[in-house]
Amino acid sequence: MSSASASTAALSGDTGGISRPVLALTCGEPAGIGPEISIRAAWALRTEVRSILLGDAALLAQTAQVLDAGIRIAAISIQAFRNTGLPAFPVDCLTVIDCPVAEPVIPGQLDARNGKSVLQTLDLAVAGALDGHFAAIVTAPLQKSTINDAGVAFTGHTEYLAERTATPQVVMMLAGGDAPHLRVALATTHLALKDVPAAITFDSLSRTLDIIAGDLRRKFGIAQPRILVTGLNPHAGENGYLGREEIDVIEPALRAAQQRGIDARGPYPADTLFQPKYLQDADCVLAMYHDQGLPVLKFASFGHGINITLGLPLIRTSVDHGTALDLAAQGFGVADHGSMMVAIRAAAQMAVASAAAGAA
Known part of the structure; x- marks a missing residue:
């Protein structure tokens, strides 16, 4: 054939x-x-x-x-x-x-x-x-x-x-079966927590955003996907007082993605982002590490959620x-x-x- x-x-x-x-x-x-x-x-x-x-x-x-x-x-x-x-x-x-x-x-x-x-x-x-x-x-x-x-x-x-x-690079995304608007992708997957900050770079984050936006268009039929991005540190770094990854890596990667036509916004504090008023117009949340994003999704839809490999x-x-x-x-x-x-x-x-x- x-x-x-x-x-x-x-x-x-x-x-x-x-x-x-x-x-x-x-x-x-x-x-x-x-x-x-x-x-x-x-x-x-x-x-x-x-x-x-x-x-x-x-x-x-x-x-x-x-x-x-x-x-x-x-x-x-x-x-x-x-x-x-x-x-x-x-x-x-x-x-x-x-x-x-x-x-x-x-x-x-x-x-x-x-x-x-x-x-x-x-x-x-x-x-x-x-x-x-x-x-x-x-x-x-x-x-x-x-x-x-x-x-x-x-x-x-x-x-x-x-x-x-x-x-060369894939992205893990989980989607909630009982809450179909809730999709959570990960910037890093199965890494020890101590290794996560070094793994989040401008280049890797840029590729991750490109993969998410591209697959949401091609595989989900979403013409203009909107992506909300968490910070790495508590309170998204608190303007640098709780860490500079947001300032030095995440924000520049988001600005570059926006210049490429990707509607990616953030970084937002992860402890307040997962609320209906923020998620209702979002197509995907990009979390920085495994246990930052997935507990929320699994609490909302365990047993009726799914794992999707993007890229x-x-x-x-x-x-x-x-x-x-x-x-x-x-x-x-x-x-x-x-x-x-x-x-x-x-x-x-x-x-x-x-x-x-x-x-x-």
Whole structure:
């Protein structure tokens, strides 16, 4: 299949004349809640989105039967997908690309020997998206420690996807499902707090603002995005008395961004910025570090929020929670798949918006 025809198929679906974006859904850590929430969300949204599950086919089939005997699953091999692409299946049948685990899965119990099969699902999703088979990628949570224990250095989905797509800089953004106007992006991600000030430079902040503004336009269809930016220090530095990062780095970066046509404002004190009267007209808040912005968003919408990676040459969304091994150990029906449903819907909407922007 050519790249153009594959891209068209990824947006239009291929069964019964029904238009459904085709998404790759990686099922994450097999011993966690990823397989369950992936199946439940994909099945619930099957008439809106064609979610292609990437994971161990036997495990997913067994999980589906326990959840609902009416869920139909059809599996294809990785080689078949690479050779001929996605087959045409009815709407009431979930497609699985089989990425077998190395060892039997016990819910709630990690096994490092299965770490590389989880990475295989990510690699396959990335390749399929870049080739145009998938309009977007949606990722279930994985266990970083298991992959590292398998002998592969792994910091997280965001960093891994950046490396696999040769993207020099990406931006992590979380969006609130219950408060869709609340989007929080991060200037730095998984860094020790002591390392954050040195990581915030004029150049990195400038690139971050360019990425946010560009993706809000292309992937969200927001013509003139407005970005509110926090300070790094308490009270945004208190005019230099509590730190000079605002004066020396953040303010110059904002002025330069404004000269490039980006509506970025600040820096604002983070302890007062997250109020409806400030956020109601904002499209995104840029926080300086992980625990400055994300606690607010997760308090507002945990379980219905999503994680979005900006700056990639593809669309990627994810849930806002982890593998929940404790819930997986309790059995099926305990985990909430609400965040996964929001992530799938958001990815589909972004795919449509991106296609419209590309056609304009």
